[in-house]
Amino acid sequence: MPSRHAKADLPLDQVRRFLEPGPVILLTSYWKGERDVMTLGWHTVMEFTPALVGCVIARGNHSRALVEGSGECAINLPTRGMADAVASIGNCSGTEVDKFAAFALETEPGEQVGAPLLRRCHAQFECRVHDRRLVDEYDFFVLEVVRARAATTPRNPRTLHYQGEGRFMVAGDSIGRRRLFTAGKL
Amino acid sequence: MPSRHAKADLPLDQVRRFLEPGPVILLTSYWKGERDVMTLGWHTVMEFTPALVGCVIARGNHSRALVEGSGECAINLPTRGMADAVASIGNCSGTEVDKFAAFALETEPGEQVGAPLLRRCHAQFECRVHDRRLVDEYDFFVLEVVRARAATTPRNPRTLHYQGEGRFMVAGDSIGRRRLFTAGKL
Numbered sequence: 429m430p431s432r433h434a435k436a437d438l439p440l441d442q443v444r445r446f447l448e449p450g451p452v453i454l455l456t457s458y459w460k461g462e463r464d465v466m467t468l469g470w471h472t473v474m475e476f477t478p479a480l481v482g483c484v485i486a487r488g489n490h491s492r493a494l495v496e497g498s499g500e501c502a503i504n505l506p507t508r509g510m511a512d513a514v515a516s517i518g519n520c521s522g523t524e525v526d527k528f529a530a531f532a533l534e535t536e537p538g539e540q541v542g543a544p545l546l547r548r549c550h551a552q553f554e555c556r557v558h559d560r561r562l563v564d565e566y567d568f569f570v571l572e573v574v575r576a577r578a579a580t581t582p583r584n585p586r587t588l589h590y591q592g593e594g595r596f597m598v599a600g601d602s603i604g605r606r607r608l609f610t611a612g613k614l
Numbered sequence: 615m616p617s618r619h620a621k622a623d624l625p626l627d628q629v630r631r632f633l634e635p636g637p638v639i640l641l642t643s644y645w646k647g648e649r650d651v652m653t654l655g656w657h658t659v660m661e662f663t664p665a666l667v668g669c670v671i672a673r674g675n676h677s678r679a680l681v682e683g684s685g686e687c688a689i690n691l692p693t694r695g696m697a698d699a700v701a702s703i704g705n706c707s708g709t710e711v712d713k714f715a716a717f718a719l720e721t722e723p724g725e726q727v728g729a730p731l732l733r734r735c736h737a738q739f740e741c742r743v744h745d746r747r748l749v750d751e752y753d754f755f756v757l758e759v760v761r762a763r764a765a766t767t768p769r770n771p772r773t774l775h776y777q778g779e780g781r782f783m784v785a786g787d788s789i790g791r792r793r794l795f796t797a798g799k800l
Binding site for chain 2: 475514518559566589
């Protein structure tokens with residue numbers, strides 16, 4: 429029987445299905461023997477092919493140095509059952525705490541990057557830094573997703589969407605408007 | 615009795631409450647007698663103060679020329695009741711259709727920008743183009759929100775979050791994890 433965390437490869441141009449709705453993500457990184465994980469809500473899809481994602485990794489974060497040093501990271505997609513971990517990870521620093529141990533985060537190795545992947549997450553996107561022109565001024569990294577894996581079920585994961593003030597909107601049901609779309613616009 | 619669309623000014627550093635959860639937005643623009651509206655799902659908060667928002671306005675859109683020409687636009691936040699209009703607006707072009715008439719969009723004037731604001735939307739953010747360094751390569755504009763208005767109720771608007779394939783996730787309920795936050799991290 430497959431594990432409930434069993435994942436399949438996802439075509440890279442479908443990464444947008446999971447990121448465009450705007451969930452908080454857990455960004456993992458690894459460099460020179462150190463690893464970290466941070467909660468991140470400021471990101472956007474930027475292109476289908478190559479699969480580009482822009483995200484703000486503020487300089488106060490321990491992860492920032494690991495991403496800068498390695499030029500790599502992984503985006504992991506947490507769901508409702510991980511809300512406590514998501515909030516707690518965002519409120520401590522990897523310079524003081526081994527967050528993987530503190531929050532019992534099971535990891536598995538990536539294929540394209542050194543960053544650990546989070547097993548309980550619904551999806552895992554391995555990324556390389558693609559453009560750092562806006563890093564110095566806005567902490568904004570353009571990442572290219574080079575490998576994507578996603579759980580095959582449920583179809584609509586209950587992702588978490590940060591609203592500020594310690595509150596998260598939990599993804600609700602999905603509605604279809606396909607009849608109003610033209611083929612090239614889906 | 616106040617209209618159900620009655621809005622109040624929102625401090626600019628709170629714009630993130632509405633955009634960080636990742637909803638699709640309706641971007642309006644005006645230049646030299648022409649106006650347009652487009653549906654847009656690729657955006658991210660980039661800074662609290664100034665209130666910066668990055669978004670991809672692809673060059674195929676009529677709106678792109680109006681934003682480039684005027685250096686301004688407005689972000690309007692639609693909710694579930696506007697799902698048909700949101701989908702339809704994303705599937706026709708302002709060069710062929712007056713979308714405001716076609717989809718019965720009531721407008722009201724902005725204060726800081728020439729772009730019309732959409733009355734039925736839950737929030738309206740008037741914006742000026744702040745940085746266009748990534749426009750030529752990625753169609754990515756950094757906008758500064760210069761005026762923000764939001765409906766005072768409901769607290770959790772049922773925003774729409776695009777998943778691709780003609781499907782939208784509708785914002786679900788909100789959960790609080792404030793006890794896990796430190797003051798500076800809210």
